[in-house]
């Protein structure tokens with residue numbers, strides 16, 4: 001084939017392919033334009049999950065009439081002009097591609113007016129063809145209407161998810177932007193209903209209350225930016241973070257912003273999680289809105305057309321600032337200060353809101369059930385010693401010359417004699433060949449996981465009917481997940497019933513969760529359905545989060561009978577050696593290992 005320059009229409013679709021992945025990408029670009037225009041009020045309205053229509057109107061500076069035809073040209077921007085400007089970008093947009101890309105794959109109407117003009121202008125663009133400009137009555141600001149997204153781009157349209165799922169993504173996005181721009185009043189209406197709106201009061205707590213509820217907001221910790229040397233010009237972290245008791249089952253509530261731009265960045269997310277090390281349980285993730293500010297020349301945002309990736313000039317400095325600021329905020333807000341003074345009898349987590357320790361609602365579900373609660377110190381110790389154990393484990397593996405269990409061969413546990421419990425976390429047992437240390441939480445997770453899967457497969461879930469149904473508010477993406485997986489929830493033993501447009505009733509819960517908070521458990525199941533990539537089937541994803549909630553914790557004292565019950569159950573598991581997430585449930589110190597460690601007797 002001869003080389004030819006692509007027609008504008010095809011070029012537009014290629015550009016759109018990178019910038020406009022789905023309806024929420026359109027909303028993102030339009031929001032960023034409104035923010036760059038200095039708006040203090042931004043209203044977003046969508047129908048058909050954004051595919052039918054997206055309207056974003058703002059009270060920003062507007063676009064001068066003479067510039068209006070340029071808006072839809074590729075690489076037309078008012079934000080940078082010289083190559084040097086790319087070294088220090090202080091606006092959200094700069095590529096001059098978004099309006100061009102959006103208009104290539106939809107029908108766009110733009111109405112705008114600047115403060116210097118008496119009347120506004122209106123312009124229509126259909127699949128990249130710019131129409132005539134006509135006068136229009138308008139307030140100062142800009143209103144962009146995007147209709148019939150991807151109608152001319154079926155290759156992209158077929159990858160979209162259900163209307164509700166796309167609407168859910170838009171909601172998540174608008175919420176994110178409202179969280180980081182608390183001084184701006186945002187509103188979102190979907191399918192004719194007002195979804196939420198923020199006041200623009202400027203307070204992180206207020207926006208968080210609108211989005212996550214007053215309870216959550218109250219429990220969160222504001223990062224204090226006072227006391228920073230005015231001469232200091234490095235990265236500064238602000239925002240609001242969850243207390244160690246406000247964790248979720250995945251990372252989707254870690255919202256990271258760099259100079260006001262939402263980004264996905266593993267370094268920052270890891271630094272944030274590291275700050276909670278030892279304070280939150282395994283596979284639990286903190287929540288927060290991280291507002292990182294640094295000089296524009298220290299960060300490169302020109303990595304990808306969607307601009308959600310950034311590169312830092314000094315990554316380790318940024319890592320350090322995030323980790324230490326978050327850690328300091330956690331320490332100075334008391335949950336950890338209290339660690340050593342907490343008396344036994346309290347459970348591991350301090351509820352920031354009430355200032356009380358959160359007495360986990362579950363009880364041991366093995367046999368009689370001891371109600372002894374661990375103290376915080378023992379949990380912290382447990383986490384530390386877990387690390388030591390892990391390194392020991394690798395040392396043991398290094399010297400091991402035993403043939404491995406080989407592929408998928410089922411490895412069963414021999415009959416074990418319980419020796420006792422260590423650190424309220426590990427069960428020590430003796431077998432025919434050496435000593436076993438069993439992580440009680442991981443082991444119980446495995447037991448519960450297999451039980452739940454088995455029952456779900458036979459459609460005979462063990463469930464418990466709640467005396468009073470539990471009311472829970474869900475967002476559209478969560479609702480569509482429930483609708484799409486109705487049979488799954490039934491098979492798990494969770495009976496859900498729609499109660500209002502955004503509310504559901506939880507009528508029954510899986511029996512293993514009878515002592516947990518049903519709303520928390522449901523939200524975790526939904527989170528892991530969305531993100532639990534480790535598992536292949538949805539049943540497994542759901543069963544994992546159920547087992548995690550239903551399992552006994554590290555730090556829980558167990559009676560001998562309870563330990564025996566657990567070990568017997570583990571013996572009959574299909575896969576007793578790892579927890580559903582692949583971590584070991586036990587360490588086996590064979591006689592040979594012991595001989596190597598201690599020398600032959």
Ligand code: ADP
Pocket residue numbers: 029033034037058060061062063071076077078079092093094095096097098099100141142
């Ligand atoms: P970029 O944001 O990268 O400059 P866009 O294609 O998103 O590129 O927008 C092109 C130009 O249109 C912007 O530079 C800006 O001048 C103008 N513009 C777009 N949306 C708005 C808005 N809501 N208010 C004011 N100006 C806008």
Ligand code: MG
Pocket residue numbers: 029032033092093094096098099
């Ligand atoms: Mg833009």
